[in-house]
Amino acid sequence: MEKKENHASEKTPFQLSYSALAGLLACYYTIVVNIPIYFEFYKILSELSNVHVIFVLAIPVFIFLILNILFNILCWPYFAKPFFIFLLISSSLVSYAMLFYGINVDYGMIENTFETDINEAATYLSLQSLAWVGITGIIPSILLALAPMKPSVGILKKFMAITLSVLILGIVLFFTYKDFSSVGRNNSHLREMVIPTHYTYSTYKYINETYFTSPIQYKKIGLDAKKITNTVDEKPTLLFFILGETARSQNYALNGYAKNTNPYTEKQSVISFQNVNSCGTATAVSVPCMFSQEGRDTYNKKQANNQDNVLDILNRAGISLLWKENDGGDKNVAKGITKIEIDHAKNNQHCNGSTCFDMALLEGVEGDVSKLTGQDKMLIMHIMGSHGPKYYLRYPKEQQHFLPDCQRSDIENCSTEQIINTYDNTIVYTDYVISQAIDKLKKMSKEYNTALFYISDHGESLGENGLFLHGVPYAFAPATQTTVPLITWMSEGFKKSKHIDESCLKNEAKENTFSHDYVFSSLLGIMDVKTKAYNKDLDIFQRCRH
Secondary structure (H helix, E strand, C coil): CHHHHHHHHCCCCCCECHHHHHHHHHHHHHHHHCHHHHHHHHHHHCCCCCCCHHHHHHHHHHHHHHHHHHHHHHCCCCCHHHHHHHHHHHHHHHHHHHHHHCCCCCHHHHHHHHCCCHHHHHCCCCHHHHHHHHHHHHHHHHHHHHCCECCCCCHHHHHHHHHHHHHHHHHHHHHHHHHHHHHHHHCHHHHHHCCCHHHHHHHHHHHHHHHHCCCCCCECCCCCCEECCCCCCCCCEEEEEEEECCCCHHHCHHHCCCCCCCCCHHHCCCEEECEEECCCCCHHHHHHHHHCCCCCCCCCHHHHHCECCHHHHHHHCCCEEEEEECCCCCCCCCCCCEEEECCCCCECCCEECCCECHHHHHCCHHHHHHHCCCCCEEEEEECCCCCCCCHHHHCCHHHCCCCCCCCCCCHHHCCHHHHHHHHHHHHHHHHHHHHHHHHHHHHCCCCCEEEEEEEECCCCEECHHHCEECCCCCCCCCHHHHECCEEEEECHHHHHHCCECHHHHHHHHHHCEEEHHHHHHHHHHHCCEECCCCCHHHCCCHHHEC
16 A cells, blocks of 8 residues: 555656647747847838737737647657757857848848858857857757657647647737738738748758759850951950959949048049949859859849850850959859869968968969960959958958958947948958059050959948848848949050940940849950850940940
C-alpha cells in the first residue's frame, strides 16, 4: 500500500506537445520577431483619418493565427527542432535588417545575399547586430533545443489547434476584412514584411530556380560582330570602363550637390550625365543586367546568364578585354575573358590584409594594358566604391575630407551628419581613383586613342525615411537607390577618331534621361563594333557622332 502511495505521489516530468510548441513559437514570432511590421503599420495608420480600434487590435491576432496554423503543420518529431532552430536564427537576422536598416528581404535581396562573399558579409557585423541575433535568435534556439517533447505527435491536438485558429481567423476577418483589404491593397509591401513567410518563400524560389529548374540552351548573339576600320588615324582605342559600387547621383557635385565631392574630376574635363537610372537596386541584378542586351523591363537572370553579353560580343569582334576585380565578383558577366582579382590578404599601401582600397586596381595597369594582345583594348575595373555599411573602410585617412565621419558598421547609431560625411568621403575617394585613371590614360594617349567610362551599379539610402543601404524592391525604391552617376572622359584623339561633338554630348548629358539599358549598345558603338545586336536608340554617343 505504501509503495502504491509513493508511486502516485511521483510527478510526471514536464513535456511539451508539438501543438503547444507551435503555439509558443507563433506567439514569440508575433510579439518579438515581427516588431518591424508594427512600426510600418503605425506609420501607415497614423496617416489615416479614421482607424478602427478593433482593426489595430486584430493585426497581431491575425499574424498569430496565420503563424499558428503554419507552425502546427510544420511541427513534427525529428523535424521541428532543427528546422525551427534554423528558422529562429535566420529570422532574427531578417528582423534586424528590417528594423534597423528598413530592408525588406524579398527575392532580390535573397539573390544578393547568396551571391555575397564572406568578406562582404562580414562588413555587416557589429556588436549591436550580434547582440540582437544572440538575444532574439540564439537564446530561443537553445531553449528550443533543450525543451522536452512528448514522444507522440498529438495529431488530434494539432487538428484542434488548426481548426480553432481557422475559426477565430474567420471571425476576425468577418469584422475587419474591409480594413485589412483597404490597407493591404494600398500597401502591398506589407506582405513582404511578415516574418518568416515571405523571406522563406523567396529563399525557396531562389534555390529552386537556381539549382533545380531545367537548364536553358545557351544563346549566342552578335555572331555577325566585326570591328569597323578606323579611317581617321592608325592609333588603336583604349577604353577604361570603371564599374562603380553603391554611388548615388544625388551626392555628386558634378550633378549639383552642394558639397564638393568631385574635386579631382572637375579639373579633368569630364562629362557627367545628370539623369541615369539603374537596372536594379542590388549588384546581383544591376551588373549582369547592364551588360546584357535585355533591358530592365525584360531582364531575366537565368536568360542573361545563358546568352552572350556585350563583353562576349566585343571579344568576338577582336577587342582585347581584361576584367580587374575588387568588389567580390563579376556576377558571371566576365566568364569569357581574362580576369585579375585583387588579393585582399596582402598588406601594402592599398591593402590591409582584409580589404583593399580601389587604387589597388591601378597598380601596374600600364603593364596590364601592354600584355593585352590585339589592337583595340578595354579594361574593366570593378571598384569597391561606396559599399556599406562600413563606408569608412572605403577610403584612406588622407581622404577624410568631411568630418565628423562614422567609424562603425551600425551606421543607424551615428548622426545623420556623420553618415552623410562618411558616404561623401567614399564619393571623393572614387573621384580621386577616376582622376588617377584619367591621368594614366593621358600618358598612354600617344600610343592609343583613350577614353574612360564610369557608371555605378545602384544608389544608396542614408537614413531618409528610415531607410539605409539598398535593395528595396524597384517598384518601391526611392530615387536615391535608383539614380546613379555616369561620367565619361575622352582624349582629343579619341573624340576625333570617333567623330564626337563634345558640346553636343554635354547637352545630351544635361537634358536627357538615360539608364543601364544604354550600356550594351553604347559600348558596341564607341568601340566601333558593327552587329545587328546594336541599337542606335540606346547608344548615348550616337546623336553626337558626325
